[in-house]
Amino acid sequence: MKALVLSTNNYRSFPSRKQRFAGRLAERGYDVLYVEAPVTWLAAARPKQWPKLTAWRSGAHKRGDHLWTASPTPWLPYFKKYEGVADHDSLTYYNFLRSLAGDWTRDVGVVLTYLPFVPRALQLLGVPVVYDCVDDHSAYPGLIDKPTVDVLESRTSDIASAVIVTNETIAAKFSSHQDKLSLIQNGVDHGLFATPAMAWLDTLTALPRQRKLLYVGAMHEWFDARVVGAVAAAYPDWKIDCFGDALPAVRRELAVHANVVLKGTLSQNSIAQVAPQYDAALIPFSQSPLTAGVDPLKFYEYAAAGLPVVSSTIHALGAFGEDMVRLASTPQEFVSAVQEAVDTDSLELRRYRVQSSQRFDWSFRITEFDRVLDTLAHPQS
Numbered sequence: 206m207k208a209l210v211l212s213t214n215n216y217r218s219f220p221s222r223k224q225r226f227a228g229r230l231a232e233r234g235y236d237v238l239y240v241e242a243p244v245t246w247l248a249a250a251r252p253k254q255w256p257k258l259t260a261w262r263s264g265a266h267k268r269g270d271h272l273w274t275a276s277p278t279p280w281l282p283y284f285k286k287y288e289g290v291a292d293h294d295s296l297t298y299y300n301f302l303r304s305l306a307g308d309w310t311r312d313v314g315v316v317l318t319y320l321p322f323v324p325r326a327l328q329l330l331g332v333p334v335v336y337d338c339v340d341d342h343s344a345y346p347g348l349i350d351k352p353t354v355d356v357l358e359s360r361t362s363d364i365a366s367a368v369i370v371t372n373e374t375i376a377a378k379f380s381s382h383q384d385k386l387s388l389i390q391n392g393v394d395h396g397l398f399a400t401p402a403m404a405w406l407d408t409l410t411a412l413p414r415q416r417k418l419l420y421v422g423a424m425h426e427w428f429d430a431r432v433v434g435a436v437a438a439a440y441p442d443w444k445i446d447c448f449g450d451a452l453p454a455v456r457r458e459l460a461v462h463a464n465v466v467l468k469g470t471l472s473q474n475s476i477a478q479v480a481p482q483y484d485a486a487l488i489p490f491s492q493s494p495l496t497a498g499v500d501p502l503k504f505y506e507y508a509a510a511g512l513p514v515v516s517s518t519i520h521a522l523g524a525f526g527e528d529m530v531r532l533a534s535t536p537q538e539f540v541s542a543v544q545e546a547v548d549t550d551s552l553e554l555r556r557y558r559v560q561s562s563q564r565f566d567w568s569f570r571i572t573e574f575d576r577v578l579d580t581l582a583h584p585q586s
Contacts, residue, residue, distance in 0.1 A: 206314040208235035209302070209330070213319045215241045216274040219473055222339065222391055222502070222570075223319060229571050230317065231271035233578070238265060238309050239274045243298065243320075245282040265305055277301045284322055285349040291357055295325035302326070315581060324360035333581045336365040338375055339391075344495035346426050367577050371500035372521035385580075389573045390521070391502045395566040397474065398509035399559045402481040406511065406559075412552050416443040418543065419483040419512065421476055422503050424451035424467075427496050429517060430458040432489035435536035436543055437462035445487070448476060473506075480510035481555075485546045488516035489539065504530065508562040511555035513546035515539060528554060529561075 210227040216239050220228075224239070231237045241260075248254035260276035267273050278301045280294040303310045313332045321342050327334050343354035358378070362368050367385050370376045379386050418436065422428075424447065437445055437459075445465045459465045480486070486507035490496040500521040507514045514530040516522055517539070522530050531546050533539035 206235055207309060207312055208237045208314055209309065209316045209318075210237060210239045211316065211318040211320045211323065211326075212240060213242050215276075216268065220394070223337075225567055225571065226317060226337065226574055227272065228269075229574060230315070230578075231269070233575075235271060235314060237272050238302075238305075238307075239268070239272065240302070241274060241276045243277045243280050243294075245280045245284070247282045248279065261301060265307055265309070273307070275305060283348055285345075285347070285354050287350070288353055288356060291322050291353070292325045295323040296329075298323050299326040299329045302330075315578065318361065318365075321354070321358035321361045324357060324364055327361065327364045333366040334361075334364055335367045335369065335577060335581075336361055337369040337389075338362075338379075339371050339500070341375065341378070341495055341498035344493065344498065366581055369574075369577060372498065374498045374520045387573065387577050389570055389577075390565075391500045391505055392567040392570040393502075393505035393509045393562065393565050394473075395509050395563050398477045398480065398506055399511075399563070401478050402509070402511040402555070402559050405481045406552060406555055409552060412550060412555065414547065415482060415484050416440075417483045418443060418445045419480060419486045419507075420445065420447040420449070420489065421471075421480075421486075421506070422449045422501075424449055424455040426452075427490050427493065427499075428452075428455055429489045429491040430455050432517065432533075432536045432539045433459060433465060433487070434462055435540050436487070436489075437465045439540040440464075440543070443484075446483070476506070477510065480507070480512060483512060484550070485543055486510075486512040486514050487543075488514065488519070488522075490517040490519065492517065492534070505562065505565045508558050508565065511559045513550050513554070513558075515542045515546050529558060 208230040212223050214223055227237050227239045244254055244257045248258055258279055261278045265273040265275045277298055281290050284291040284294045316330055316332055316334045318336050343351040362379055362382055368379050368382050369387050369389050371390055441464055447467050448471045451467050488501055497520055508529060516530055516532055518532045518534045531542040533542045
């Protein structure tokens with residue numbers, strides 16, 4: 206029996222939610238094809254994306270036991286603006302799957318999709334579908350028409366046998382599908398982050414002040430450089446280390462602050478080793494419909510490392526107390542929250558965060574995912 210994972214991300218060494226769920230399908234005995242994010246022909250104008258325009262020619266690549274990846278043929282642009290274009294691209298996508306060696310459209314037991322843009326392909330596949338909605342796709346910037354994306358997503362959720370969401374904000378979009386709706390939040394490899402955190406804490410008799418703040422993640426449209434700039438200006442003797450890919454506009458805005466250091470990407474293992482020795486961790490997101498619906502993975506990782514967290518106002522984090530995360534709506538509130546988080550921190554709170562965040566471990570999320578799979582018409586044991 207086969208399973209298809211239709212992803213919005215490329216496959217990489219970082220074990221994302223999408224890859225973890227794909228891995229779980231493989232553990233359940235499926236032969237899994239993880240289909241990477243599609244690109245449009247507009248990628249021809251971006252030299253860094255040129256390899257993606259021809260990656261489909263190499264077919265499927267074996268990544269591990271029962272797991273393969275493939276990169277689809279390019280799409281026409283404007284599929285987020287016009288439903289007809291989306292259906293054309295959906296048919297292109299389906300034909301690519303049919304063309305792959307291995308008969309990946311035959312004997313398929315389940316499709317796990319993160320793409321809300323290919324309902325026509327899902328219809329043609331004609332098998333049980335799980336739609337895992339981790340973002341508000343209609344809130345992204347770019348060549349997009351919100352009503353069109355909403356229609357495509359509605360068609361996808363109508364076809365799906367099960368719909369998964371990461372938080373209540375996203376869940377509100379699927380109120381007509383309560384009978385097949387499940388909430389599975391993001392998670393963390395708890396041991397990866399907790400082990401070095403506890404090892405470091407056990408060497409201390411008092412919590413030192415390092416004058417260091419941490420941010421981990423992409424610095425793209427949702428990243429609020431104004432907030433980070435305000436913190437940098439308020440605490441010029443503190444260093445703010447930012448790990449991740451940054452847009453040129455973000456780099457330019459932060460370049461005026463000598464104490465903001467853009468350190469590039471670092472492996473998850475390496476982040477876990479250094480994270481505990483920061484004073485606090487930041488989630489500086491712009492206020493927008495997109496960020497209102499996020500369930501930030503970095504929060505769970507920060508918490509497992511024992512760090513106090515200061516975040517822009519994000520609905521999914523409102524359920525946690527200030528011992529875990531402080532929320533701020535303005536740059537000045539953010540500056541004050543950083544000081545409060547550091548001033549009130551202690552060894553006891555660090556240990557509490559590490560221990561209490563064990564409930565966020567991916568093993569519990571996988572158990573919830575298993576329950577969803579078990580509700581399908583043809584469960585795989």
